[in-house]
Amino acid sequence: MSLQQYVENQPLLQVQNVSKRFGGLLAVAEVSFDLPQGQILGLIGPNGAGKTTLFNVITGVYTPTEGHVLFRGVDVSGWPPYNVVRLGLARTHQIVRPLNDLTVLENVMAGACYGYAQLPLREAREVALEVMEFLGLADRRDMLAGSLNVAQKKRLELARALASRPRLLLLDEVLAGLNPTEIAEMVEVVHKIREQGVTIFIIEHVMHALMNVSDRVIVLDYGRLIAEGTPDEIANNPQVIEAYLGDPKLAEKLLSGEEEDV
Amino acid sequence: MNSWKYPAFWIALVLLLIGGFLPWVTGSRTTRETMFLILLSVALASSLNILLGYAGYVSFGHIVFFGLGGYVGIYLISRLGWPLSLATVAGGLMAALLALLLGLAILRLRGAYFALATIGVNEAVRTFINNFQPFGGPIGMELDFSVYQQYGGAANMQWLTYWAVFLLTVAVVIFSYGLKFSRFGLGLMAIREDEDAAMVMGVRTPSAKTIAYVLSAIVPGMLGVLFFFRNSSVEPHEAFRLHRSIEMIVMVMLGGQGTVLGPLFGAAAYESIRSYLLTSPLFKDLQLAIAGLLLLLIVLFVPSGVVGWLRSRFRKLWRVLE
Numbered sequence: 001m002s003l004q005q006y007v008e009n010q011p012l013l014q015v016q017n018v019s020k021r022f023g024g025l026l027a028v029a030e031v032s033f034d035l036p037q038g039q040i041l042g043l044i045g046p047n048g049a050g051k052t053t054l055f056n057v058i059t060g061v062y063t064p065t066e067g068h069v070l071f072r073g074v075d076v077s078g079w080p081p082y083n084v085v086r087l088g089l090a091r092t093h094q095i096v097r098p099l100n101d102l103t104v105l106e107n108v109m110a111g112a113c114y115g116y117a118q119l120p121l122r123e124a125r126e127v128a129l130e131v132m133e134f135l136g137l138a139d140r141r142d143m144l145a146g147s148l149n150v151a152q153k154k155r156l157e158l159a160r161a162l163a164s165r166p167r168l169l170l171l172d173e174v175l176a177g178l179n180p181t182e183i184a185e186m187v188e189v190v191h192k193i194r195e196q197g198v199t200i201f202i203i204e205h206v207m208h209a210l211m212n213v214s215d216r217v218i219v220l221d222y223g224r225l226i227a228e229g230t231p232d233e234i235a236n237n238p239q240v241i242e243a244y245l246g247d248p249k250l251a252e253k254l255l256s257g258e259e260e261d262v
Numbered sequence: 263m264n265s266w267k268y269p270a271f272w273i274a275l276v277l278l279l280i281g282g283f284l285p286w287v288t289g290s291r292t293t294r295e296t297m298f299l300i301l302l303s304v305a306l307a308s309s310l311n312i313l314l315g316y317a318g319y320v321s322f323g324h325i326v327f328f329g330l331g332g333y334v335g336i337y338l339i340s341r342l343g344w345p346l347s348l349a350t351v352a353g354g355l356m357a358a359l360l361a362l363l364l365g366l367a368i369l370r371l372r373g374a375y376f377a378l379a380t381i382g383v384n385e386a387v388r389t390f391i392n393n394f395q396p397f398g399g400p401i402g403m404e405l406d407f408s409v410y411q412q413y414g415g416a417a418n419m420q421w422l423t424y425w426a427v428f429l430l431t432v433a434v435v436i437f438s439y440g441l442k443f444s445r446f447g448l449g450l451m452a453i454r455e456d457e458d459a460a461m462v463m464g465v466r467t468p469s470a471k472t473i474a475y476v477l478s479a480i481v482p483g484m485l486g487v488l489f490f491f492r493n494s495s496v497e498p499h500e501a502f503r504l505h506r507s508i509e510m511i512v513m514v515m516l517g518g519q520g521t522v523l524g525p526l527f528g529a530a531a532y533e534s535i536r537s538y539l540l541t542s543p544l545f546k547d548l549q550l551a552i553a554g555l556l557l558l559l560i561v562l563f564v565p566s567g568v569v570g571w572l573r574s575r576f577r578k579l580w581r582v583l584e
Contacts, residue, residue, distance in 0.1 A: 059462055102448075110452045114452070
């Protein structure tokens, strides 16, 4: 096997025994999993389970207290975010972080200029326009990012991440705060992104949508990985139902999409 | 990016050319002295704008680069006999070097902490030079008037330094325009808007901030050489006046931080107000109080400055007034 084949056969992302401690709080505890190329991996867990912290460890915002994060076979634990991103990673934030005083186009161009793609300005502009077209932001290109509504800001986050042409996309609750129509559109978008060969790791609270898009789901509770499996397996896993949802009947309701707000 | 299409570029250039050639047309020395101070302020404010307006970092001690440049220049000219041109370049390089070393050390600080550190830097450099005998300690250094003979006498020298400052001003305005529409400029503005988000987008924030700091220091260093050469002497108290730093910030904020035209208008307006206040018997001691009041009013009511206000008030001007 050549080195290149070896690297390609490696999972795109390997999280090995990662812990993150803040003072006395163990936010992420000994979490290990692999994310193979081309999959959509869902991450669920109650509030405060450590999902966003795990994202922050993977992207380099936090250094893991213990363990290693391997991205494309490279140990990136402790790297600053701008170096991790240059290996082909992009993320969106749970609480949107638009560059308010820049236009929508400039926001997306910044993603294309500085992320994995590392494009010069002129090409970044073309890629940005393409991505904005894809996400339905094209007619807002000259608006200030700060003046967009929440749904549009979510799209902008996604556009900025996509414009960097990532190998791995981390989505942190892109559906939260959207209405059912917007959720359906966004789910459609996520499928299209995967068709382009992008691997996706997604945190989501909107259960029926997450179960619908994910190939595999992992569950965090109090920082620990308590389950891993296909959406069906997870939905029927008694430990998950107990830890995460409390009431098994509530789970059925959530999966059918009746109670979005719980 | 071809900035030539954008009207703001031409507005800035035409205004500068008109102002710059005004003393030459009228032949008036008074006009020249007024324009000298205005151009100097425009260049200082535009330089500071690279850090303050583009990267969003407030430097309260930016005058340190002006003063250091002046010292280095006068030393090289008076003690080592360097020509003015080389001394000016050296002054700029020394300022850049200081900014580089400082940037590596204090740019990991954010917001108010960085601003405080820059004040400390200015005071530290002033105290150091006050005690540094090769630079004349507290007395400073004086130029022998015979130096001016090389430049065609004192009268000619004044024109020469005027044109040099004019050229630097034009250069820094063109440069800050180009920077604003460059890939690097986009990275700086991403830092200004949200530094953590910029890092996750892939902007190498430590080096980008340091480069911005260095770029904003070079021209003030060069201007310091020209100013103190013209002045024929340099002393610590003159070179590192903290309130000049604050005036630079007022100019940038008054005009509109982050725009190219803002520092230009702001500096010209402030410098005009200042020279009026300094010469009016009623207000001459109140100049700084008025600067402070102005800063307060700007921060409270028009935080984006005059140009920023015009841009958001009249959306059609958004692309015109960059």
